[in-house]
Amino acid sequence: MSLFLASLGFGLVTAAVLAIAAVGFTMQFAVTDVLNLAYGAVMIASAFVAYALNQAGVNVWIGLLAAAAAGAVGSVLLNQGIYTPFQRRIGDAARSRITLVIVSLGMTLIIEFGLQAIVGGTSVSYTMSQGPTVRAGGLVLTAVQFVIIGLAVVVMAAVHGLLRYTKLGKAMRATSANRSLARNCGIRTGRIVTVTWAVTGALCGIAGTVFAINNGSFGATSADLFLVVILAAVFLGGPGSAYGAMLGALIIGLATEISAAYITPSYKDVIAFAVLLIMLAVRPSGLLGTAVS
């Protein structure tokens, strides 16, 4: 029983990290129609921004804010400099998707290995305290792990508020549903797309830093496998659905950690992989998604 509770606790922490990352990824995809495979690379690059500050003596939680800003700026630049120009030039939707997925993979190499050339190939860790061990409802976690879960809850609530109750959120949903119709209704879709890259980029930066905190140590290519897990959560819930990504993150986070406890940790990500392939094969629109053409 205690093994189960321990893995449940780890599962919740993983789900929290995953939820922040997956919601950002799925919103990015919904509004911009880019399946941005460089998302993991931007995550880890942002985590290194926090690391640079941390090395200079800044508290890692302040570094987290800097990482969010870096993720936002980086993602907007990535879109303005690379993705949007490609989308404009190609026009035809199906061809542009294929080209963009190749381009985003190329950008992954550029960002990750560019970063590795600067920071070197060895893993690093933040200088920080894990805080006292906290027991709550049978779960035993460190204070930092509780903070991560709390942070995820706050971020999810903020995303919910943004999409449901703000004009910006409505405009984002409208742009996601039908960009040309939204533009004809007076929504400045170009600006909405840019703002979306900034918002989701900030989520990406936060996710990268909490991923690095939770992992203990990290290097320039650490997010490669985590991107698989993110994709699994996104496709389980339904690509483009923010609530789907939250649900997917919870299921995948719990499933990977609990299976790690009972089977073996080296294969925990295989569950995510299996879920992803099954969803692609059986129901690419996901649990909560509508049909994606």
Next chain:
Amino acid sequence: MTTAQLYYLLNLLIYAGVDIIACLGLSQQFGVAGLTNFGFIIFQAAGAYTAAILSLPAASANGGFQSYIGGWNLPFPVPWIGAAIVGALIALPFTFLVGRRLRGDFAAVGLLVTAVMINLLVTNYRPFLNGSAGLSLVPAPLQGKYNPQGAGYQWAYAVAALLLAAGAFWLVQRVTESPYGRSLRAMRDNDIVADSLGKSLFAQRTSVLVLGGALAGLSGGVLVGYITTWSPGAWGYAETIVLFAAVIIGGAGNHRGAILGAILVPVGFEEATRYLPAFGPPGFVDDLQWVAIGLLVVIFLWFRPQGILPERRRIIGATNNIPNEDVVSLPGPLRASRGAMAASPDGPAARTSMQPAPFAGSPAAAARNDPVVLRTVDLTRDFGGVHAVAAVSIEVRRGTLTGLIGPNGAGKSTLLGMLAGTIPVTSGQVIYQGNDVTHVPAYRRARLGLVRTFQLASEFKRLTVMENLLSAVPGNRGDSLAGSLRGRRYWRRDEDAAIARARVLLERFGLSGYADTYGGDLSGGQRRLTEIMRALMTEPTMLLLDEPMAGVHPRLARQIGAQLLDLCAEGMTILMVEHELAIMDEFCDPVIMMAEGAVLATGTMTDLRARTEVVEAYLVG
């Protein structure tokens, strides 16, 4: 030349052979068939591992310092053959990802993720293939008889690798330059339209996965025999991007480009720079190489997406050696098509049982002389909560040009899509020639003679007009992987007959001068004409036209209308969605009127005009 230089040169030649084989496999998948296989490297890895465990002795033989399955100690060339076979076979599980109608970028992500995970599994599970350390001391081919370190052996290895590369080129070229290759390119340009013309996307994608997988596997086998070691580090997901870079830079869709790309990128960029002096901290040069690969991909896709050697235009229309002069002198396009078939007695119609018996009066059609060609029973389609089409029951009689009108959102295109099988049915039935085809997939319906066109122009952009037409011909002997491999002599007669028919149609619709123009370079009206001609090339029993005259000059629209009436007079049945009432008045009888997902009325245009609710629906709706 010193010995060291000679060995270095031979090393480069062997790598060139290996990379050319792999790039040709990817070129066939990505460049020709449009399949973005981000998991390509696992096929090469499978081939390398297979060759290794086929040629290695049992795991205990070397003191058991590495553990692996197999270890059969089999002689050359069994390991290489096994590598190709396993590369082909492991393609099969992936067909469920790419074979179905999954968005191309989703399928690409699925394959990428698979590559990452399989690498993880092989790395972590040591008993299978010795885990992260990988396999080493793999015997070189024939190493008992010859010394693998000898210059003669190295020369022979290089020649063998290059000969295999030449063989691979011959193979992919034979497939690509056949009617089957044209079908693959059609699928690349627009898979939904290819499906509606009777191409089985599943079969086509499976065959290129298997073909490319076999080549990738072979390349792995040749590579491991030379370097005698193979481990998960050699086939990270990023290695696939190197091969993609090669194909994109060389020229996707042109196999010569793939060869050039293989020489420039994996060989020229990675191997040739391996012995340059390193600088910076350890791993720095490797990192910069990866950055450069990424930059090359992005920069080429931006500045020269067609690559250094772009896909060549296939000129067919300009030459004028029509094989059978009688064909041209026959009056209508359909008579002409039958004439062309008569010219080749064992032509398509005579051979396939799938082939529709196109026209009433022909012996096969007499058995199905039901005056009603197509009817629906309570056909319904819901999108979310919206009843786009609600319980529609219609009949279309043989030899009529039936019109389908209604305001925007009436459900006309949805109905047409359900009839053709491109939109799934929520409930109800589609009965075609007396058979329930409700759950028959679109490509099979097309083969049964029920063929649609699309509201949005749907020409294959990187096929010429002539190729667009030829791509639709059913039953061409060269339009299968096996047929294409048997070579031009095997399918030449079918091809010539099809070209003759296409020329007649082009003449008829006034587009002879555009035969060699790319579909993507046509004007709007020319695209509509190309699409109608392409549908006619399938020898349909029944044609479903979705606004064929939209955006067409009124004079041309009337010509099209007259042509369609001619076709109906010869026994074809046409159901046509159209907004232009003047066209309906002149050509269509009867006319079915839809509004808000239901049939409002059926009759001649004169009848319909007399009924007030019809007029209201059009004016209000």
